[in-house]
Amino acid sequence: MAIRVGRFAIVEGDVREHGPWLIEQARDGDPRVVQLIVLVEPVDERSAEFCEDVAGAVADLFVSEELSLTGGLVRAMRRAHMNLAEWNRRSLREHRVAVGVTCVVLRDGEATIAQAGPGLVYLVGQDGTRRVTTAGEPAASPLGSDGEITPQFIAARTDETSILLLSSFAETEAGPSAIGRVLNSHRDRLLGDLFLQVRNVADVHAVFIADVPAEAEPADIGSVESVEDAPSDLMPPPPEPIPYPEEPQVRVTVVPSVESETSMSRRRRLPSLRRERVAGASPPLPWRWLAAGLLAIITVVAAVIFVPPLLEEDSVARLDARLAEAGELLTNAGETSDIGEQRELLNGALRQLEEARSVDAEDPRIAELQRVIQGRLDEVNGVIEIDDIETVVRFEGVVTHPLTPDALAVGARRLWVMDSALGRVLATDPAGIFVVEEAFRAGQRYGGVAAATPIAIAWDAMAERLLVLDEERSLFAVELGEDPVALRLRDADELGSVDALAVHAGSLYVLDAEGGEVWRYLPTGTGFDSERTALLGTASFDGARGLHVGGDLLVLGAEGVHRFEGSREGVAQLQGIDRVLNAPVGLAADSDTIFIADRGGNRIVVGHPGGAFLRQYTHPDFTDLRGTALASDGEVLYVLTGLGILSFEPTE
Template identity: 50%
Template sequence: MSTWVGRYAIVGGEVREDGPWLAEQLRFSDEERVHLFVLADPADERSTEFCQEVAGAVADLFASESLSLTGGLLRALRQAHRNLAEWNSRSLREHHVSIGVTCLAVRGDSATVAQAGPGVVYVAAPDGVRRISSEGQDGAQPLGGTDRLDPLFTSIPLEQTKILILSSPAEETAGSAAIAQALGSEPDRALAEIFRLTRQVDDMTAVLIADVPDTATEPAPVEIDFPDSERPEDDPGTAVPEPPAPIITSPAPQPPSGRRLPSLRRPRSAGAPRSRRRWLIAGLLLLAALLAAAATYYLPPLLEGDPQAEVDERLAAANAFLDAAAENDDIAWQRQQLQAALAELEQARAVGIEDPRIADLQAGVQQQLDDLNGVVEVRDLRRILQFAGSLTAPLSPVNLVLGGDWLWLLDGDRGRVFAIDPAGREPSLEAYRSGVRYGTVLASRPSVIAWDAAASRLLLIDEARRLFALVPGEIPTALPLRDADELGAIDAIAAYQGNLYILDTLGAEVWRYRPVDDGFDTERTGLIGGTLPGAVSTGGAPHEGALRLIVDGDLHLLVGDLARRFRLGRQLGPLLEGIDRPLNTPVGIARDSADGVLYVADRGNRRIVVSGDDGAFLRQFVHPTLLDIRALALSPDGVTLYILTGTSIEAFDPASELEPEAE
């Protein structure tokens, strides 16, 4: 993917590619490239002519900083704010300058927005369009006021996202609903529609950035040339010209040659001439930028001699992200802001000075993030069996099934199945071993197992596709399974109400065998119409990771990194909606039908996640021991969850872990 950038401006009624109130800057370092857009928005009419200098000064100050992205934005905005405030303190009240600033900094696959005073941002993502404004918040104060400047910071992932920064008068003319609707189109069409909505505004700027495929081509240029004496009427039947061609950001932005501020001055009032005031303010801002640049080239890094100042800046940035999280009810949005706050606090810790505020704030933010992510730290994790010293090595745990008051462990290394008493009253039993002849059948390495509650037995299919029934203390019995050799693959099995179900990923199907006598010598029936979530390869194993199947009326499948449900042959909606991060090598599932929840062992993320019947992500259980999860099993009453790891079997009671800890 790449970042597409388009923009247009209207200055004194004339359409331009660039306007005087937008400044751009690139900041390079060994680790990153940051593309900054600064849009100034006058808080009142008399401040209009100073927007160009303010936007340029903020951009230059940011480029001269060696702080983090948010720290640099905060420092640049506050420095420009102090300069304007100093000017205002020496001027008559009617000459005071007040300017809103919106900064959009693009770095890699994310963007950071900093807002102070007037200015509006729209974010169009797959889940909808969101409007961001500092109205009614600490960041509502524009530059030039007497109070401390606390910009509103927002972190935005760019994947499949469009971000629009817009002058306030343009939004007033177009309306929020129309802008949101326009952003539903492709970037170039969206910008053209926004231009159509705002073409009657005398002075404004719009910048749209979007995440687009690398194959996207640059749109053909479209010229716009309104005669000075003629403006298009707002007639829906009139053909509307499109804005200038959007600029793709691969080359470094060049300042427009010969650009000058249009005449927007008002009749003079008593006091200093407007031109003199303008150049005095410009001089103050330019001096600040030059001093900052000189510090970059001739002095040690800006904060190298003042680590406390850097810590203060990062704490301020973290608090700004924390405030942004509190202003929105969207969980994904809150998660992004809290993660950005933690990143700032990690940088503050890296400065290397002792400041108790860092740890206190970090603990508070982490707790908020844990609550948001449904993190439950398991307090009472019980060890059922440590394999070393209990079962003959070598041992490679593959799967775990609970049935008949026994835990059934499949060992892939030596082709064995053990029956283990979860209460520890009985010794572990070897119930099956490959290479042993049971009756007239020579057993092969076991592939899949499932508990058949209707017949109180464990069903096992070996690599030779022979079916066995296992009962503790008895010799395994071979059972008939019709046309097993015709199946594409036997990846997982389940039993429900006496029926046998087989997951066949190569055939993209779940097959059902009805019982007859003691076996399944019946015609099989496909249940999902040859559809499976995720791609299936044509050679070798179809998916990485474990393949699991649970049947309780619905079909619950774990295929690759996807957990899915089917009902009456139809795939239902996705599970774990709203989870903080995607599954990473899930290896087991367990179903509590009574409570309507599904447990998924997420091995790569070292956790067990829980989904509700409505598909919503509910919570995640974590514990330091859960480093190498292999499978899950749940007691029939849903009270105890058993976890198979590479070295042991562990257990805990999910409901008990949700209760408040006893004092």
């Protein structure tokens, strides 16, 4: 037997094989673990952008632990919960988020399932179908909620039970009875039938796990639109339902079998072979029974001879039509120069392939055509999957915890990390020769000034020092191998907010999002004891947290990048990007390239200061992005995550 994992996703109406809320990963050093599957579900619309981030974090935390399966799952989910709860504590009430998480670990023919918060699991076995949720249980508390989370666990043998993970709002939209009918489908077509039921839902993730014979050939499932339409010889008998009382508050319920409903619908379509009895009439003679039996035999023989070829012919026609439509859309995409139109046509082609897969999931033409279409779509979207990436440092086991890395700077052959959890600044060697050092810590006194938790850092290339501003608006200079020195920053307490720092040509620039301004301080002998100059004349920034100063000003906000030429905002940035930034957290740039760490999108987005979107880099390790920094020569880009620092050479 072999475990088969199938999945599909609908993301904002677009059909995909892999969705952003689903992560599959293996634990290093434990060859018995076949697979870890993490599916995340938002509790509301504003939480959706965090699902991909949380899924990646839970997976990474689990595979990095050397605990038991349940212990590793609990710790990974609770640490992700703590990170999300910390985000909520630092956010306004209307910006707080929460998500549900469902994890499945497959090992030695056994599935260990963990749930916290919203999410649906269906267990399909010989004894019936179980619908498992956390409703009414302590595990109902989602990640990001107040207090601790308590995941619930279920174990199942994969040789006895098939498992379906499904976004719960898919059941809400399609209806429980529709999902119940789908669960009685043959395993080779279950996902196809499910897709037909939920294809009008804007956002859905589904994963089906089944144990199949290693040499099994998929059944010829024909072309059917529902369980009722399926020929009986193509459908395995559904499991008998387990009787149970209706108790809406219970966590685990049983979806009733639709065998009787299906059988009745089939009988209704058959012609009646018996006359209605009239009261007082004598029973029919035996020869009538013989005639009826002969007619039944003739009908069955005719059905055996003619019906399967007709169904097969219809199935082939439907499959060929979907493939032809996908090919035509691909051709049309190659004939237009409009990027937006190309995307629309290529996404339409992928939807046609999903329709084709619901007819015959094993047809090799589908996979080949999808490879071509997806490759073309990646080209249109500028997607570059990084092959050569290095781990500069992994925080686990190297840096004392708790740790909340919030910003990254590069200079003096060091990478500088601002940690808001313990109020410190760490320095590490990009070459990995020297250990991680603590260069600044809240609570210490430097030059007679008590240091508080740092809120912004920036590298001063001319003076070869790191500038650190703390939450008390005290400014410090940190040089390698020296104690920090307190600097003067005139009237710092008059700033509306301090959201980011930048240094250019010796001058200090402060992003004041609350005041809608960027302030410039000229250097003096004791720091920046000069009158500050307003550069923008009151601008509007939503969630601004990044600043770069070169020839122009670049400000990173929640909705994207703003470029200012003097006090005037220039053209819109990232024109032509396939999807808008989702919680950007880091900004780096040189004269002709802008790099943005898009936390919600798990990607590094690249644009040109002239406004054009250029490309986007992706990698499985781009989870929980926190910041980015560019080497002084522009040859290496450093990426800060919640787990460590990565580096790669950006290429076109």
